[in-house]
Amino acid sequence: MSVNLNAAPSAPAANASLEPLKVACASCNLRELCLPVGLNSGELQKLDGLVAQRRTVPRGEHLFHNGERFEALYAVRTGFFKTCVGSEDGRDQVTGFQMAGELLGLDGISSDRHSCDAVALEDSSVCVIPYTQLEGLSREFSVLQHQFHKIMSREIVRDHGVMLLLGNMRAEERLAAFLLNLTQRLHARGFSSSSLVLRMTREEIGSYLGLKLETVSRTFSRFQDEGLMEVKQRQLRILDLAGLQALVNNSPC
Amino acid sequence: MSVNLNAAPSAPAANASLEPLKVACASCNLRELCLPVGLNSGELQKLDGLVAQRRTVPRGEHLFHNGERFEALYAVRTGFFKTCVGSEDGRDQVTGFQMAGELLGLDGISSDRHSCDAVALEDSSVCVIPYTQLEGLSREFSVLQHQFHKIMSREIVRDHGVMLLLGNMRAEERLAAFLLNLTQRLHARGFSSSSLVLRMTREEIGSYLGLKLETVSRTFSRFQDEGLMEVKQRQLRILDLAGLQALVNNSPC
DNA sequence: CGAGCGATTGACGTCAATCAACGAATGTGG
């Protein structure tokens, strides 16, 4: 396996800020990445009835907090989020980064409370999906039910990939895997797969990868020295994709 | 948060080997830990109709392999399993240990193929839950649907806890967290929470915790020297639960 | 323009990995 991630069919990305009064799932350009995959138009309409509310989250603000009552899932429409869990003694761990078309809040189902924080890394907007209603609708439409289950399962598989990364890989391999994941997801959304702008700090990358920010920074510099990529602060440019892939796949020896 | 794990109400454990011809969920002593939580007797009967098949898995054998077609979930009746993912270059990572009442195979939903190996660490038996039928039944019974979603969500939360452990904790803390998790789950199944027999090798523990087997062994020895526990091969005895908890909660400084 | 956060880089320390040897337990075949 190849350090799992959310593979998805391609679709162009949406634009932020100017929020239309009503954006139906049926006309959303993320529908092939999101919950509506496979629904026919009648089903889509029903789903739209449910996803009535939108919410914008300014950069740095929480979409939800750990411990908060769980009532809805959120589909990212525009923007970028991180989720993180924390231990009593103040350590915290970024558990994921979410971009357009990805679902937030699945952790909350288990205990009716959110068990992590979700924070916008740039001005973002989400669709609010009231959870009880989603359960209801997915009892009506087996396609929706199955798609929802697939999304939860995909999250589990992704987490297992991260566990492999955290448990077995060295700093270089972790960062390479992270970059490949990120570019693949961006590519699936119609962006360039070689040029990207990071939405998160070195510290946040480090937290996700189980590294310190200095190590992330040094590893970026090493990649640049080796001609694998160009690094200008958060502006990245992949020069040697195969080289990065080789780093992930070939064991260090 | 406290390095999440599958908390569950208590229930005594079943006995192996002599497999009854028919064991109904309704009379299973794991029903308060497993899928049937909250079902009324009519619903239980329907679920029983679905869970017709049992399977025994001798120690060391696979319940399923990575890449195999996904058709059913498995509920552990007796015994003990590990699940592991592997990368191309041969490294592999234990992603979890499963005991009675826990579900295996959730990773398979996302792609219709299992994405990990499940291996019995002792002679074990499982209930086979055909997945398509489970989806059907959970469209009929919202309680079953909700319980199933909770189980998937719990798996996600558990994985996030492991990510925190792998990303932030030192060897001692990881092992302490692991032991506390294990004893809590055993306790929930009616076993002593101070005495336990490990079903897995040092290497498997190490793989789960992102450590080498020598480090696991050394850390066990240190715990013993410090009077936290008694270690005789795989036979463990917790002497100072609070001491272990302190290790997990208090940052090293 | 200056304050402040984020990023980079260097010197040094630490924890766990690696390499290696040995001991204990379990299982196999003569």
Add this chain to the structure above:
DNA sequence: CCACATTCGTTGATTGACGTCAATCGCTCG
């Protein structure tokens, strides 16, 4: 039943990767 093989576990010495501490640089935004 014992010799032997094999796997699992323990322990020590050394190495190496990443963390820590610290100084500096450079954006970005009031």
